[in-house]
Amino acid sequence: MRDRRLTGHQGAAAGARRHRVEGDGWVECGCGRRHWGLHGAAGLLLVRRDRDGRATDVVLQHRAPWSDAGGTWALPGGARGADETPEQAALREAHEEAGVDAAGLRVLGTHVLEHPDWSYTTVLAETLVPFEPAVTDAESLEVAWVALDDVTERPLLPAFADAWPGLRARVEHPATDEA
Numbered sequence: 001m002r003d004r005r006l007t008g009h010q011g012a013a014a015g016a017r018r019h020r021v022e023g024d025g026w027v028e029c030g031c032g033r034r035h036w037g038l039h040g041a042a043g044l045l046l047v048r049r050d051r052d053g054r055a056t057d058v059v060l061q062h063r064a065p066w067s068d069a070g071g072t073w074a075l076p077g078g079a080r081g082a083d084e085t086p087e088q089a090a091l092r093e094a095h096e097e098a099g100v101d102a103a104g105l106r107v108l109g110t111h112v113l114e115h116p117d118w119s120y121t122t123v124l125a126e127t128l129v130p131f132e133p134a135v136t137d138a139e140s141l142e143v144a145w146v147a148l149d150d151v152t153e154r155p156l157l158p159a160f161a162d163a164w165p166g167l168r169a170r171v172e173h174p175a176t177d178e179a
Helices: 086-098 148-153 158-172
Strands: 026-028 034-036 041-049 055-063 077-079 105-114 119-127 140-147
Touching: 041 086, 041 158, 055 086, 055 148, 055 158, 077 086, 086 105, 086 119, 086 140, 105 158, 119 158, 140 148, 148 158
Parallel strands: 041 119
Antiparallel strands: 026 034, 041 055, 041 077, 055 140, 105 119
16 A cells, blocks of 8 residues: 555544544545545444344444544444454454444455555454444444345445445355355
8 A cells, every 4th residue: 555644533523432543544545535544444244144044134333423424324343453454453343333242243254445545344244142232432323233125225324335235245145255
């Protein structure tokens, strides 16, 4: 990656509790946009299945208004630390933002969105134990299980909206998943 970095968290509400990562900051990308995460970013797509093993819903986060693309729905996630793998970052962020316990899930694979100077890794996982997500920091207005068929009824973060059809197919058919 070329080094086109801006540091700081612009737009954060005064006094909002936020977990800091040494990788927090903006990257000015060769694609013409800026992205959060000096070392890239990662998020967790956690799926719940019915007794027959069919994917029924996923955990989504309603993003705080002060965040980038605030007011939209997306995955719990955020900036990677310099020494974190994408999986570690996604699991840490999901714990910080939605109370997800990594011990209660199984990772299925990953999907990487590559940009010239930045990347976003979606870590796909399924829950192994009953679990209710919860708002656990100031970055979320709401965190909830959302039925697969209802995901597109919500105002989605644009990049997540673009990726959703492919991601949905992968959680519905994990046996064909490729990391």
